[in-house]
Amino acid sequence: MKVKYFPCQPHCFAFGGFDLQMLNTLDAVIKAGVEASKLDIWSRDSDFDILHLWGVGPHNYHLIDWAKKAEKKIVATVLSPYHDTFKSKLGFYYRHFFPDYVGQLIHYYKIIDKIIVLNNLQLNVLNKYYRVPASKMEIIPNIVEDKYFEIPNFNFKMEYRIDNYVLCVGNICTRKNQYNLALACINLNANLVIIGNLLDGELTYGRQLETLIADNKNILWIRELPKASEELVAAYYNCSVYALPSNEETQPISALEAIAMRKPLVLIDREYAHQSFYQGAILSKSSSVKNIETALKRAMTMSVLQVINPEILNCKEKVVGEKYKMCYVKLLQKNL
Structure with a gap:
């Protein structure tokens, strides 16, 4: 065959x-x-x-x-x-x-x-x-690669000198709404780590995000990390909340990886967020800054390590x- x-x-x-x-x-x-x-x-x-x-x-x-x-x-x-x-x-x-x-x-x-x-x-x-x-x-x-079910050796907090942070991983683009997430974290005085390359055709959006980050030291943008690398897995392992305020997804892999790492998860209340893998996620009513803030506040009160959803093992x-x-x-x- x-x-x-x-x-x-x-x-x-x-x-x-x-x-x-x-x-x-x-x-x-x-x-x-x-x-x-x-x-x-x-x-x-x-x-x-x-x-x-x-x-x-x-x-x-x-x-x-x-x-x-x-x-x-x-x-x-x-x-x-x-x-x-x-x-x-x-x-x-x-x-x-x-x-x-x-x-x-x-x-x-x-x-x-x-x-x-x-x-x-x-x-x-x-x-x-x-x-x-x-x-x-x-x-x-x-x-979801096996490394996301394991504890990494890399110390992300020490390497990047950031702790108690919200994490968002994926290509930077209007659809994924990282800019509004950044604004929400600024308003909450919360640390934010964004990992992802700027998607082709999104130069203006990327520049807006860069300008916002330049004026706010609580936001760290790492352009790219190799897939399933110790450093990337450690970024998940050390975060307090994983947030993906995306307007449109099918089955976002980064959210699956966060589930495997047993992290509190924030998604937008759209159809993709209602599949069984994401059961228990905090759903923001919309992709607006205010609603993302509300969802983040709820997620920040949750345990840093959630009970694992056994369905993730099928991934x-x-x-x-x-x-x-x-x-x-x-x-x-x-x-x-």
Whole structure:
């Protein structure tokens, strides 16, 4: 059984959590015994059984067509908006009037052999809006690397001379709302550590955040730390609260990592925050500074170490790798 992975977009552009998950999953399935590798678009070698796409859209429709002509099985891991706001629903129905967009997406979802979603909420979205039958979908969550279930040796507090802080990890962008989080922490006189690169196209937002930080010494912005590094894991381990006041997410990995580290969690009260992994999180009523402040105040009264949510164990690398492996095996067994 040979599997080839193909990304949502070139990793030199807008590299984020979805891209990181593709690489983590590739490592996990290899460890599970699958002969998996990245698809080389320059190679003429077509000796593989399954094409695993990360994301489905106009950028890879031609690839799906050619894979089907070559009689390859196709698996796709997809993310879809939850359409949990009036604006999002309106956007979907507006696009529905243009059959080249929604119609094509529905068509290609029919062609794909197996679709992987992250949770029941995503399954319901694809079933309701894109007519994907539940029998075609499989739920496999994001991976949380094993280091987030362990105590790190690195002393983050001593290295960066900051203690009792709120942590936020992820690309800096308007959607993730780090600027309002920073304002909320300033108003509360709380320390804040932000870890993440500025996302492409967010230069103005990044400059606003830089200006704010320059005038407030209680905020530390670390541009990037290697994934699952001792330093990054220690940043989680030593924080008092993890906050992600994001306006839109699917299954934010950083929040899963915070759950694995048993940290109080603050999210925005949107659909993504209501999946079972985040049970017990403090939900801010909106992404406004005032509401984030209120949620942070509540979280700061909680124990620094929460009771672990046992469901997070389903995100361990070995478990996820085996689930993907079984998905591939079942798909090929249908041909026998």
